[in-house]
Amino acid sequence: MTILVTGCAGFIGSNFVYLWAGETREQIVNVDNLTYAGNPANFESLSKDAKHVFVRGDIGDKDLISGLLAQYKPRAVLNFAAESHVDRSILGPGQFIQTNILGTFNLLECVRAYWGELGEEDRAAFRFLHVSTDEVYGSLEPEDPPFTEETPYRPNSPYSASKASSDHLVRAWFGTYGLPVLTTNCSNNYGPYQFPEKLIPLVINNALSGKTLPIYGDGQQVRDWLYVEDHCRAIMKVLAEGRLGETYNIGGRNEVANLTVVKTICAILDGLRPRADGKSYAEQIAFVKDRPGHDRRYAIDQTKIERELGWKPLENFESGMMKTVRWYLEHASWVEGVTSGAYRKWLDLQYEKKSNV
Template structure:
């Protein structure tokens, strides 16, 4: 038996693949284009495994997808591949349209052809798990209830709009062509291997480099934080027990403002890696001009997943954040590897 994972060298994809090998010897085919945020070093620990096959390639390449599906005959496809950074989507939306919409369409069409050629027994067990985001639902006011699976789509950035489009494609291909698809929406992930353009790894890197810690606006934008290993466990649960055609929201139950997150992160760094000056890292916090149409609050209601499939997050935000900071402190070679000139140019341009 085999599973195919797109975007497998990215943050969440690589955590999923590594966790898979912690619990199974089922063959995994990892597909990744290795753009700036895809890092093959994330998969170093399994590079010699006979059960792991890595393919560098673009999900828009339908000939390659066709070849992979026919050769490896997966029983499930986990679709992580996506451009995911809001700031980058604001500055150049074209990559988000190409990858998140066109790429998803290409995957769906090749999976449809593959699925139609399967015998009935293999069709019964095949699943396509589409990993999406809570950002497709737009922004919540402080008094509004958390997002549920039936919440109205109101994407506010090119990134979230492109993910919303991919969700709609998934729904249509399930309804029209009877593909066995399950869609998930997760809240903000954090943990090991996250590329330092996102809030938590960006703050860790800036703090260790004695740079300012840039926070948009007044720092009161609120997010629900989900430790990546809890997200991975939810996806495994959904593959095993999830109902075809359903949507499942995956949240960590940890609503925090950006300022709260950075303040707690500074406290952990003050303890684990004190500055030579003896000052708190909090003195590096700087508030910068807010980005356009910045969503105020995201919050996920995971009751459906918890009640119907029995999943619950295990990690508290405080313990997960400490584990994350510790991982970055203990893996300086990983940071050195990903600190390319492109990354430096990006952060200097947009966070200085």
Template sequence: MMILITGGAGFIGSAVVRHIIENTKDSVINVDCLTYAGNVESVASISDHERYHFVQANICDAQVMKETFEKYQPTAVMHLAAESHVDRSIDGPAEFMQTNIMGTFTLLEAARQYWLELKGNKKSNFRFHHISTDEVYGDLEGTHDLFTEETSYAPSSPYSASKASSDHLVRAWNRTYGLPVVVTNCSNNYGPYHFPEKLIPHVILNALDAKSLPVYGDGSQIRDWLYVEDHARALYKVVTEGIVGETYNIGGHNEKKNIEVVETLCNILDDLKPISENPAFSTSSMKSYSELITFVKDRPGHDVRYAIDASKIEKELGWVPEESFDTGIRKTVEWYLNNENWWRRVLSGEYQLQRIGGK
């Protein structure tokens, strides 16, 4: 296969790119405009591979998308390009509407026009795989329910509303035009190469630098955590084996309160990088990283609980996560400890660690 992946220099996208190049015989066209969260160093390990191609472009550019389809003749699209941080969407929603809604529309139209010209097996085998989030379903506060593929949409933030809109567009292009699509909605991802504004890397890096660890509200918000390399395997399963028109929820079976996640990270750091061995604490009397935890005012519209029912993808495609939260979170901390050059270069840019979210 020749798989066109949008957002392939981002956190989840780069994991998908690495998985495909390292574990399959397929080729990849990585289309990424390299915004603040896109980092080509995340795919540096495979950047010289003969089956890897990189196109720096914005999915909102219709002409470039058309030319990219014509040049590379993809057999499938995996659409991951998106603005993805809730806090940023609250501060500046316009960019989220442009990328997540209009960008998806532009890509759908480029894919549709390309698909209409295909013949025989090339046309019948083509897939447009749209990767989305569990946040489109809204909030499970006060229930023991799980999000299923039939859960009604009730997005709470500008980010989740823009992703819900893109989901609806993709399904409409299937219903109206017959474009062969599949959709996935995933829970919170974590793991290597995660941009430092998100909860887990934010806590790790602030802790290592002896900075406060701000937790929204009382930290009781619950998220289901999915190791990013497990997610990459699931996404490849869906694009190669998923049924056209179907939706698959992908979760890690790891519901945790935000405060539990932060405390777990502190405990692992206490074990792997004790404060007594961290020069950032040379003038501090602290004994544990957990002493850095502070509680801050909750963000507007903060959903209390997300939880995914991933039984459909297990039953129909045979996918289950390989990592438990305990194994995955320790691997993640170890990766950040062993890859300081990567995250130091990220932090040296314009972005500063000022906000923290549950997603």
């Protein structure tokens, strides 16, 4: 048995590959275009595993995807491939439209053609699982109830709009063509292998480098934080037991403000890797001008996946954050390897040239 997984050199995808390889005997065909955030070092330890096949390529390449489907005959396709950073989508939305919308469209069409040629039993067993985000739902006020699967889509950034579009395509391919799809919408992930443009690894890296810890606006933007391995286990559960055509929200039940996240990281680093001068890393915090369209609060109601599939996160915010900080401290060479000159140039553009508030 084989599954084909797109976007597995990225953060969530690479964590999923490790979990899948460790807990199943199925072959994984791993397709990734190795953009700036795709790192083959993420799954280096699987390079000698015969069950793991890596192919560099774009989900928008029809010939490549169709060829891989014909060659490996997967029983499922899981789509992690996406441009996923809000700030980058604001500076350059074109690539988000290309990958998240047109790429998903091409993937769906290739899969539809492949699925249509399968025998009756294989057609019935086949699944297409699309991994998405809670940002498609827009922003919540402090008193609003969390997002459910029935919450209307109200994306506020080019990134979330492109992901909302891809979700609608997946839904339409189920409704129109009967393609056996599943969709998951997750809250903010954190954990090993996250590219250091995102808040948590950025803060860890900057703190250890003696740099400013930038916080947008007043730092009171609230997110529901989900440890990445918990997310990957939920995806495995949805793939195995989810109802066709359904969406499942996946969250951590950990609503925490960005400023609290940063202060928590500083406190952990104060204990594990104290500054030479004895001061707290919190002294490096600096507030910067807020970004356009910055959603105030996200929160996930995950009652459906808990009730139907029996999934619950294993980590709370404190335990997951301690694991995460320890991982980055123990993998300094990985961080150095991904923080290239191009990445540093982007950081300068995004944060250091913003005026303090």
